[in-house]
Amino acid sequence: MSDVPIGREGRKGGADTFRTRTVALIVIIGILGFAGMLILAAFSPDLRSGRNGGAHALSNAATGFNGIVRLAKATGRNPIVVRNVHQLGTRDLLITTPDHGTQELSPVLKGRDNKPTLLVFPKWDVSLDRSHSGWVHVDALLPVNDPGRMLAPNVVFRLVRKRTSGRDLLFPTNGFDRTIRPAAPRVLQVITGQTPRRGEGLALIPLLTDRAGDIVLARYGSGPLYLLADPDLMSNAGITNLRQVEQTLAMLDWMNATNASSIAFDVTTNGFGRSSSPLKLAFTPPFLAATLALVAVLLLAGWHAVGRFGPIRPRTRATGFGKAVLVDNSAKLIRRAGRERQLGNRYVQVMRERAVAIFKIPARLKDAALDAHLDKMSAGRGQPFSELARAASGAADRVALIEAAQALYKWQKERQR
Incomplete structure (x- = not known):
């Protein structure tokens, strides 16, 4: 089989459509576009802002917790938003805020028997506000059995919602700091008991209660696992004044470990975890060096192909005639x-x-x-x-x-x- 040379003789009276510069520009744009697509595909999970109206530390909605994160940062508490499951083992206080009580918490609780952990019960059923990005409409309260299944199937908590005047104070018990007395929200969600499904269950020790003695904050078991029944003590909508902010931060400081250097807010439960992939590894150290070396080799090979000398010789036939x-x-x-x-x-x-x-x-x-x-x-x-x-x-x-x-x-x- 022989090659057919293609020359410029066929083009008359006009400019050559495929000039060298045009082809080079097309190739460069294509390479840059392809590289950008690969990088975005690798890091797209990390680039999500989290402003989806959820109940987590990245959300600026009324039911979110971005406000307490920013306040903790402004007051020198060094908050960390945990996106990687490998960071869930921190010895500092880890706060987990699931959107529903049916979400799986085993990856969060694994290995945290002796490390302070706060589970914040969900409360509100919301829908996205289409006119404001990241805002929500509070439609109603979640069914009471939804947050009660936070630690199911081992145990199901019994919860009750109460209307308050907004000025009722919560009463500290069982060694909790008596100076910490945040105000109750208008609709207060409390724990009235538990129904163990496997064994006898762990002790539910009240730390903060309302005037009727129902639990707002409790220690569950003998370890530093804490349960906050009402998320509005920490949510963006709940920390509306300076006194409430001070009380909430003091409550977190009390639960935090001795000599703690930060407060960790888990968002992996809410679907914002960073996942490892071969494509992402190619753009992160130490594999980034190998990727750059490969790119350099490809560039040199391309330069060698462009800078060839002499006319292209057609290949001779493998089998002749005659x-x-x-x-x-x-x-x-x-x-x-x-x-x-x-x-x-x-x-x-x-x-x-x-x-x-x-x-x-x-x-x-x-x-x-x-x-x-x-x-x-x-x-x-x-x-x-x-x-x-x-x-x-x-x-x-x-x-x-x-x-x-x-x-x-x-x-x-x-x-x-």
């Missing part, structure tokens, strides 16, 4: 197979058949009789045919075979004169 090429290729195959020495007998037989056809020899003559007849034709005119045939059949190498074949061919030509 009888001579066919014979030559056949000879190469026989030589590579190592069958040259076995051709002597076959060539002698071919010469016998040609002599019978050319000299009109009777077909009844075979082998020795045919050789004797051909020897008579050689009388007085060089070597007999039988001697030439024996030389060709007994050739030990290529040179001897060629010489014997040439002698037989010459014998035939001389008899045809």
